[in-house]
Amino acid sequence: MERKEAVIIGGGPAGLAAALKLWEKGIRDLLILEREDHLGGILRQCIHDGFGLGRFGKSLSGPEYAQAFIDEIIRNKIPYLTGAAVMGLTKDRQITVITREGVRRYEAKAVILAMGCKERSRGALGIPGERPAGVFTAGTAQAYMNLYNRMPAKEAVILGSGDIGMIMARRLTLEGAHVQAVFELMPHPSGLPRNIIQCLEDYKIPLYLSHTVTEIHGDARLTGVTVAEVDGHRKPIAGTEKRYDCDTLILSAGLIPDNQLSADAGVVLDSRTKGAVVDEHFQTSIPGVFAAGNVLHVHDLVDFVSMEAEALASDAADYIRGANFVPCTVRIRAGEGIGHIVPQKISAERDFRLSLRVRDHYKDCRIVVRQGGQTVASKKMKKAIPAEMIQMNIKAEKLQKEGELEVCVQ
Amino acid sequence: MKKVYTCIICPNGCEIEAEIEGTYVLSVKGHTCDKGETYVRQELTAPMRTIATSVRVEGGELPLASVRLTAPVPKEMIFPVMEQIKKLSLKAPVEAGTVILKGVCGLASDVVVTKHIKEFKHI
Incomplete structure (x- = not known):
């Protein structure tokens, strides 16, 4: 059993962005595990362009978007294993992985779930x-x-x-x-x-x-x-x-987050997203196990996957250094017209970004977040469609420390 | 005459309502950036598209290298451009970023490789 500070399961866009951010935050004892022979995940086969407009300000193909991250991984000499299929994950954050050299076992302070999704x-x-x-x-x-x-x-x-x-x-x-x-x-x-x-x-x-x-x-x-x-x-x-x-x-x-490993480990899943239930740190029900990208909820744009994984990694780095997170006991509920929301629970003590999808097509509507009858955030939308993920930044100063948040379309 | 366009420049996909007369755009509304207005004018007179495809690679760890155009080409040139790209072939190793055909079909657009392909080596 080898000990690591962080093990990242999946070398696609979420895993790569998380690894780079952890590295930048000074976490050096980390390892990316990728089951394919190359890093890059599904982007390797997405040869069409249209990726990276948000992040790089230009339209790239999938392989180019992935390579921009892979170049940084290689330049920083961030450790990764390809051809390495994770076969088991436990609630104690022990990982069993099949590699070309045989079976290896790791125990990680933080496990980053970045396995992406599968097709229906x-x-x-x-x-x-x-x-x-x-x-x-x-x-x-x-x-x-x-x-x-x-x-x-x-x-x-x-x-x-x-x-x-x-x-x-x-x-x-x-x-x-x-x-x-x-x-x-x-x-x-x-x-x-x-x-x-x-x-x-x-x-x-x-x-x-x-x-x-x-x-x-x-x-x-x-x-x-x-x-x-x-x-x-x-x-x-x-x-x-x-x-x-x-x-x-x-x-x-349809795409479904690939959570076989998470489920085996006992991570609590959300029946709406089919991904883990997470808090504002992207931490799952198992302390030290985090999830971001398509394994958490299916995204429409890879730029958002990278951003989410980076947000996760910032907090995971704090966790590895022993930070005590404020307990996240305030639940968020998907109300009228909302398909799903992420995160599902928060501390109500710091600002967070809410990701959601609507269930139907709406024109000139408003996405409203309420707590105890009070509107704490709202976003005006010319159109809202299920194909597009919507994000809202919620300010902690507007929130009460207790009482469920409800998100709905008006 | 009113016509509704869905902008394809970015994933926002703004629905743009344009008041047009012949090939003149009198007014547009619904766009959230300047690119939307440019898009409608271009779409009305001479629609442009980029394409991505792949090129055969000999001796590579994969049989194909993905490629794309560096600039959009007239929509009606998509298939002639595909025909030109189909004639190309490469030898591994191939570096992403390499321009393998300048000015495809005489247009102001190059064919550029988008994926590194290493040489195939027996393990």
Whole structure:
């Protein structure tokens, strides 16, 4: 068992930003564990541009955004292990990891969870029908095309209007495939408006809202899908079924924080975010275990992932140095119109940043934070959509030391 | 005539309402920065886009190096540009930041590598 001050699980954007910030704060006895052969996480396969506008003031591709952090990791000689898959985490912050040299064990003062998220699969969506080859999540298709030089489709249909699905619609079209349509179960798109324009409309790919795939056809390879319109309760409407002949179905129907390790360790999870319940320090229910990035809640922009991980690392550095945090006993609740919130509990004694998503599309609305009937913060929004994460800075001076906070849309 | 644009310059995706006549933008509202207004004018007369794709690499630890354009090109040039990029191939090692084609299709935009690809080595 080797002791470390900090072990970071995951070498994607969250893990890299956390490691760099810890280093800057003087924490040198740290280690990044990455299961892939390279640092960078999912950004390695996100070759499109549009990353880094917030952080670097220019539009970078995913690999470039990641490399900016990796360059700093290498320049500072921050220790990392690639090809290192963490197999176990305990509540005592003991980590078991499989590496090329065998099994290693670490005990860390602080563990940073930065494992990112996974895609909702066909099994999770429960689409009936045959089980042919040719059904891929958008991220899998993206890895085939952008990392391994494999073309997954000639005639494709996309289910779900998540950003990666729309980006893959464009990518497939650029490489010569035909994308027939994108079908979205919800009455509104789930990805960012700019991607509807630059990935679908630019290539004349139709987007059908309130539609879903009701059956998958094919024996060895997919031969087609049946698509139907859905009603207000998201149930297929009989008589609206239409068959689309295709060899590939791409799924872009949601991302879920990857918290298998956290759950094994006994970290309390939030049923809304599917990530850990955290306080204003991004500390989970287990003291010394922190979480940030897509493992905590799914972000729409990597710039926010980096910022969140840096905020975490500042506090984790204090924790490692023995700081006593003020107990975080004030709960925050997602009220009317709010999908989820992070953090879920605070001390009410220091300023914090609240991240949230709304459940529906709203125009000219206000996000209001209340405590005991008093409005403690509010943000006016021209539009609020579930595809965009909203952040608000909340001032401690406005807060009472007791009493739940409620966030809602007005 | 009124027309609504969704700005694609940044992830905010401002909905911009423009009053236009022919190819003239009379007024815009709903944008939260100057880029929005520029975007609408450009979109109305000559829409521009950047693209990202990849180029074959020989002898690399991955078979592809990702590339992107350094500046947007006219929308109708996307596929001709893709055709030019498809003809390129590289030998590992490849450094991110390397310009591998200047002025693609005679346009004011270069093709630049966005990922380091090391040489493949047997372990």
